[in-house]
Amino acid sequence: MPAFDPSAAARPGSGLFGLDSSPEDAGVHVLGVPFDATTSFRRGAAAGPAAVLAASHQVDLFDPVTGHPYEAGLWMAPLAPEVVAWNDEAGTQAAPVIAAGGVEADPTLAEAAARVDAIQRELDEWVHARTSAALDAGKLAATLGGDHSVPFGAIRAHVERHPELGILHFDAHADLRDAYEGFPRSHASILHNVTRELDRPVLQVGLRDLSAEERDAIDGERVRAVFDHDWADARLRGADLRALVRRELSGLPREVYVTFDVDGLDPALCPNTGTPVPGGLTWHEAMLWLEELVLSGRRLVGFDLCEVAPAPAERGGTPGEGWDEIVGARLLYRLIGFALLSRPTGA
Numbered sequence: 001m002p003a004f005d006p007s008a009a010a011r012p013g014s015g016l017f018g019l020d021s022s023p024e025d026a027g028v029h030v031l032g033v034p035f036d037a038t039t040s041f042r043r044g045a046a047a048g049p050a051a052v053l054a055a056s057h058q059v060d061l062f063d064p065v066t067g068h069p070y071e072a073g074l075w076m077a078p079l080a081p082e083v084v085a086w087n088d089e090a091g092t093q094a095a096p097v098i099a100a101g102g103v104e105a106d107p108t109l110a111e112a113a114a115r116v117d118a119i120q121r122e123l124d125e126w127v128h129a130r131t132s133a134a135l136d137a138g139k140l141a142a143t144l145g146g147d148h149s150v151p152f153g154a155i156r157a158h159v160e161r162h163p164e165l166g167i168l169h170f171d172a173h174a175d176l177r178d179a180y181e182g183f184p185r186s187h188a189s190i191l192h193n194v195t196r197e198l199d200r201p202v203l204q205v206g207l208r209d210l211s212a213e214e215r216d217a218i219d220g221e222r223v224r225a226v227f228d229h230d231w232a233d234a235r236l237r238g239a240d241l242r243a244l245v246r247r248e249l250s251g252l253p254r255e256v257y258v259t260f261d262v263d264g265l266d267p268a269l270c271p272n273t274g275t276p277v278p279g280g281l282t283w284h285e286a287m288l289w290l291e292e293l294v295l296s297g298r299r300l301v302g303f304d305l306c307e308v309a310p311a312p313a314e315r316g317g318t319p320g321e322g323w324d325e326i327v328g329a330r331l332l333y334r335l336i337g338f339a340l341l342s343r344p345t346g347a
Contacts, residue, residue: 006070010057016076017056017333026075028336029134031154033146034079035123036309037090037116038186039274040098044309045147046087047319048328049079051310052144054320055329065287066337072140074336077130083123090119094183103182113182120149120185128153135161135302140339144332145306147274148175148187148261152194158257158302159198165301166252167194167202168293170264170286172277174207174214174225187274187307190259195223203252205289206231206264209277224251228279241285245292256293258303258335262328269327272309272317286331290338300339305332 010018016030023029032049039045053076061070093112103109127143131154134141143154148171159165169175169191176195180188191202201222208228218225226248234244262269265286267276281289293300308328311317319325 006061006068014057016053016074017059017061017070019070019074021073021075023075023077026073027139028072028074028142028340029139030074030076030142030144030332031127031130031134032076032079032144033083033123033127033150035083035087035090035145035150036147036274037087037094037119038149038181038183039147040181040186040188041275043091043274044272044312045145045274045307047310048146048308048325049144051319051322051325052308052328052332055325056332058326059329059333063333063337065291066334066341069333069337069340072340076144083126086119086123090116097182101181109182117184120183123150124153124156124185126153127151128157131157132160140336141302142332142336143304145304145308148190148306149185150306151259151304152185152190154302154304155194155257155259156198159200162255162301164253164255165200166256167200168252168256168258168289169202169204170206170258170281170289171204171261172206172209172228172263172280173261173275174204174210174218175261176214176217176223177211192217201252203248206281208279209275224248231281232279241288242292245289246296249293249296249298252298254297255299255301257301258290260303260305260331260335262305262307262331270308270324272311272315272322272324273307274309287334290334294338294342298342299344300342303335303339305335
């Protein structure tokens with residue numbers, strides 16, 4: 001085999017970002033989770049991991065902001081057939097419940113929702129076990145969804161090893177609903193489950209679509225938020241956004257997990273995501289948050305990236321070549337780079 005050239009085109013059949021790292025040698029493990037059964041508007045995020053993998057071959061490995069993340073060794077686990085099977089079954093069971101807007105008093109719909117919940121709890125354990133194995137081996141562990149329900153097990157694994165962990169959450173939605181459409185593990189309930197079951201402080205960024213109950217749950221202490229309208233107002237007034245970011249990040253502990261729903265970005269960057277909302281962060285504003293997180297001396301111990309959905313074929317999409325996955329691949333690489341930069345020297 002010729003020597004690896006990071007400036008050359010990715011070879012056909014190569015791994016994530018064109019690398020051929022083994023799981024043993026790679027310092028970064030990415031777990032793709034192709035599951036989107038409870039998506040409440042339009043599905044497609046289950047195709048995200050495969051599409052991002054394909055699009056990653058087009059990413060230059062030298063990053064002008066974070067340097068050479070590839071040198072740590074990057075490995076993405078093969079997509080698991082059991083997750084695909086769970087998604088197929090759960091999606092079939094969830095469809096009539098979603099169409100009805102919830103279970104109401106229908107025992108058939110209640111039974112279907114209960115089966116979806118059982119599958120999602122199996123998925124939680126599956127993600128938890130694989131994330132735990134990566135962390136125990138000293139790897140940086142990342143989860144690539146799938147919808148935003150999938151990283152709960154990964155977040156739990158990180159909290160078990162970093163009990164003072166804080167959560168930095170990028171999203172258009174608060175995801176603080178106590179179940180949604182009859183699904184306790186819904187993508188719209190992930191942060192509710194994190195705060196209730198894991199009891200960790202959360203800073204939410206980009207929120208612009210939420211219920212009154214979710215707004216009440218943002219208490220300014222355990223759960224804080226930078227709402228999109230306030231961010232936009234600061235931007236339009238010419239306020240110092242860097243100072244604003246620093247002030248908001250100061251409330252987080254020294255170790256941070258980032259959960260990134262791509263719809264936190266301006267939907268021009270993710271037009272096919274499941275629940276797009278006008279507004280959101282520009283690319284450079286999102287990078288400002290991540291850069292300041294690292295500059296603050298905090299450690300980004302782990303992260304997930306969810307809700308990347310390639311354009312379907314009926315809308316002219318070719319998996320791996322669409323805008324959503326191109327943005328997703330670069331966001332994944334930048335998250336890896338910032339996480340590696342935040343590690344103590346020699347770690």
